[in-house]
Amino acid sequence: SGIEVVPVTARRVKNVREIAAAMGVKGPVISGNGAVGFDLATDEPLFTQPMSADTVARAMDVIRGALPEVHFALIGPTGEGFCAEPGYADLCDFGDHQMTASDMEISSTVGGDGTKLVMRHAGHGPAELHALVEALDLPPCQLTHSGAPFLEITGPGVTKASGLERLCARLGITSEHVWAFGDAANDVPMIRWAAVGHAMANAVDEVKAAADRIIGSNDDDAVAAVLTELL
DSSP states (O other): OOOOOOOSSSSSSHHHHHHHHHHHHOOOEEGGGGGGEEEEETEEEEEEEOHHHHHHHHHHHHHHHHHHHHHEEEEEETTEEEEEEETTTGGGOOGGGTTOOGGGESSSHHHHHHSEEEOHHHTOHHHHHHHHHTTTTOSSEEEEESSSSEEEEESTTSSSSHHHHHHHHHHHHGGOOOOEESGGGGGGHHHSOOOOOEOOSOOHHHHHOOSSOOOOOGGGTTTHHHHHHHH
């Protein structure tokens, strides 16, 4: 019907390909919480919004100074690659993620330019870790989480909303013609930016507070129901 359907996700490009294939989506996608735009039809990047190596290094130093037991991983500047510190994989539950230990490059010198810095801590869940890290004197950056047991940092101002805005500008679409659907904290900027933001019934409270509409849950096929209503 001429409506562009765009997965907007925290996952890296490799994983987005798998999700989009299952959805039947063959056009543009946004990964890395807005840091990367990619066209699956041409297999080419549309844009990247990476963090500088200096920002990555300073953020790691500040966080490790306050939380010595944290472990970091860095997604590369194009949205590909996954370089993790020793011990990071030990904190991962690969059953819940499309990833295995073999997908990681393990290095004691994680750093350089990157689209997303990820951190895990054995003693803190994502919400608690977010509160602890948010209180630190970090360099300019964007801090968020998706409910999974880790925290994510992108460059200053880089969110799902900023990535979607850049893609829409390329497509000649304004926010007044965008509907967004989300359930996790990292969806909040996108939900607010879109003309109509939809919170799933299974969404966290901050998404519901930001949304224009609260719809059914993923178990109810609620996105499909809303699109049927629209069309």
